[in-house]
Amino acid sequence: MIKVYYAPPSIYARKVLAVLEEKGLDYTIEPMSFQAGDHKKAEYLKLNPNGEIPTLVDDDRVIYESTAINEYLDEEYPYPSLMPKDSFERAKVRMIEEYCDLHFYRALINYLLKVVKKVVPSDGEEMKRLEESVKGFEQYINEEEDYLVGEFSLADCAAATALSTLEKFGLAPELLKTDKTKRYLARLKLHAAYKGANLFELENQTA
Ligand SMILES: N[C@@H](CCC(=O)N[C@@H](CS)C(=O)NCC(=O)O)C(=O)O
Incomplete structure (x- = not known):
């Protein structure tokens, strides 16, 4: 199951949500709050030591950095492909x-x-x-x-x-x-x- 840690209106997180939607993947959102400082709490820093949104968890795989997440999604869930062959x-x-x-x-x-x-x-x-x-x-x-x-x-x-x-x-x-x-x-x-x-x-x- 895919889970995305997202605090609106994080632009980098919405870039990941765009890919999840384009691929029609099932995912859940773990709501975070910038105001409450959720992204700097010890529990979240264990997942993402940079203390930034987003983080994606796919079963037991934890991935952060939106570009790395999107390339992972494209390779792991290849339809529709979002990277050219060339x-x-x-x-x-x-x-x-x-x-x-x-x-x-x-x-x-x-x-x-x-x-x-x-x-x-x-x-x-x-x-x-x-x-x-x-x-x-x-x-x-x-x-x-x-x-x-x-x-x-x-x-x-x-x-x-x-x-x-x-x-x-x-x-x-x-x-x-x-x-x-x-x-x-x-x-x-x-x-x-x-x-x-x-x-x-x-x-x-x-x-
Ligand atoms: N390079 C990171 C950038 C992530 C990022 O800067 N996220 C912002 C929200 S859009 C954030 O968490 N800012 C809070 C902070 O840096 O304290 C990525 O691509 O995922």
């Missing part, structure tokens, strides 16, 4: 995942913490950084192709997570202006992955 294309998928993890998600988290939730002081640069990260991401969208790298892949799951966050917080009209991006987002929404990427609330959530 090694250069696989490298491209990983490059986009890294871009999302290190630039796009970080700009989003920075904006949410400083501008939306105001739990960290703003330096007034958050929107500029977010705009730059969206522009950087848009370079990966090719108008001639439906998805970022060949067939729908882990790269699209990573992108769906960032784009659904922009939509959720009302930033899409301002930041997703190009036709190619709007059309790409519309295609993503047809995938089950978008449901996982868009899971911002949990029933009986403790957060």
Whole structure:
């Protein structure tokens, strides 16, 4: 049985939920609360010594780091495959995942913490950084192709997570202006992955 430790609205965790949904896997969510500091409690640190969300437990296997989790899921549960067969294309998928993890998600988290939730002081640069990260991401969208790298892949799951966050917080009209991006987002929404990427609330959530 697959269990995911998730505290909404963790973007890295929703990236994992996107893959679980796309593959139609059965899983349960172990609700965590950032406010309560659940991710820093000794019991959780035994699973994930980094004290970050998400962690996935598949029977007795404990895996953390969202990109490692998603590659594990793709190899362990290969239908539908979310990695190309070609090694250069696989490298491209990983490059986009890294871009999302290190630039796009970080700009989003920075904006949410400083501008939306105001739990960290703003330096007034958050929107500029977010705009730059969206522009950087848009370079990966090719108008001639439906998805970022060949067939729908882990790269699209990573992108769906960032784009659904922009939509959720009302930033899409301002930041997703190009036709190619709007059309790409519309295609993503047809995938089950978008449901996982868009899971911002949990029933009986403790957060
Ligand atoms: N590289 C990690 C990043 C995970 C991460 O930063 N998660 C955030 C939530 S989106 C977190 O747990 N932050 C709490 C903290 O660092 O104290 C991954 O890909 O899983």
